[in-house]
Amino acid sequence: MPKRRLSERQIERIRTIQERRRERLAARTDAVLAESDAESEPQEGRVVVRHGANLAVEDDRGQIIHCLSRQNIGHPVCGDRVVWQMTGDGQGVVTAIQPRTTLLSRPDFNGRDKPLAANLTQLVVLIAPEPAPSGYLVDQYLVAAELMGVEAMIVGNKMDLLDADAQADFKRQFSHYDAIGYETHWVSLREPESLSQLIARLARETSILVGQSGVGKSSLVKALLPDREIQIGRLSKATGLGRHTTSAATCYRLSGDGSLIDSPGVRSFRLGAIDRDGLHQGFREFKPHIGQCRFTDCDHAHEPDCAIREAVESGSIAPERLANFHHLLGLKQPTS
Structure with a gap:
């Protein structure tokens, strides 16, 4: 069923309501801060849950503190x-946000970037046979990872749904990602030993799982976090948010000193507007060929002496990658 488009009047009404809520939150936070202990020292921590005006902040000792955030800090x-x-x-009251090394965001209904998670080091793209x-969606995620400057890998889940021949065919569909340096892992929750290499790759990283609905993300998160319920209980007790902690982006601790951010917001992920030059940077195998085309404004569609299309013909670039580049650029596919 198509989504109903909002009128300008409805959008303006939503903005007004949101602004009133922000003003009430600012007044509440300033009141709390005014009553705070003047002798307390500023401390550093990491946001592990945000639910509306409520933040769960983990300090350097691993304790969770329920905080509000000052309005003027972002x-x-x-x-x-x-x-x-x-x-x-x-x-507590959060008084400043430290500079972010990376930021994953997506456009909201107004086309403005909405931050989802910060300081990631790794994006794990989840796919499945069913x-x-x-x-196209996989390439959107990989472009986002390249533009953020984080590592990315592809994980094929539910491999137990396929027999040996079908597994080989499925893996072959994604072999071009291996060829350009993206790690691929093939796992089944019915075969716990298949998770060992993935678990090792998540150690000492801050990762987020992304993928279309139905690929088994929730089940994989539970398998990677055997103590997830304990961690949720700890967050709920510290913040008083109850089970609401599971409906917001949440940062969990993994074994091996890693972290896993589980966010419902990435289920409908899409990139915002990117121009051709920016999009070039998202396709890593294009980079050696950029600037080699006859025309500086080449879209790699019908133009003569196109270095990118020549790389496709020679096998250096997979044709489906160029097709997805054109799709993201908003071009129709070449017919010849």
Whole structure:
């Protein structure tokens, strides 16, 4: 069923309501800060959950503190390193957001970037035989990873659904990613030993799982986090948010000193507007050929002496990657 488009009047009404909520939050936060213990020292921590006005901040000792955020510092998200101050009631107020090394965002209904998670080091793209994987969506995720400057890998889940021949065919569909340097892992939750290499790759990283609905993300998260319920209980007790912690982006601790951010917001992920030059940077195998075309504004579609199309013909670039480049650029596919 198509989504109903909002009128300008409805959009303006939503903005007005949101602004009133922000003003109420600012007044509430300033009141809390005014009553805080003036002797408390600023501390650093990491946002592990944000639910509306409520933040769960983990300090350097691993303790969770329920915090509010000062209005004028911006919008902290899961994974942010922040400066916070203890208040007299044993809670806290976030007073600054530390510079972010990376930021994953997606466009909101107004086309503006909405931050989802910060300070990631790794993007894990999840696919499965069912539902049929979308190479276009996979490439959107990989472009996002390249533009953020984080590592990316592809994980094929539910491999137990396929017999040996079908598995080989499925893996072959994605072999061009191996060829350009993206790690691929093939796992089945019915075969726990198949997870060992993936678990090792998540150690000492801050990762997020992304993928289309139905690929088994929730089940894989549970397998990677055998103590997930304990961690949720710890967050709920510290923040008073109850089970609401599971409906927001949440940063969990993994074995091996890693972290896993589980975010419902990446289920409908899409890239915002990117121009041709920016999009070039998202396709890593294009880079050696950029600037080699006859025309500086080449779209790699019908233009003569195109270095990118020549690389496709020679096998250096997979044709489906160029097709997805054109799709993201908003071009119709060449007919010849």
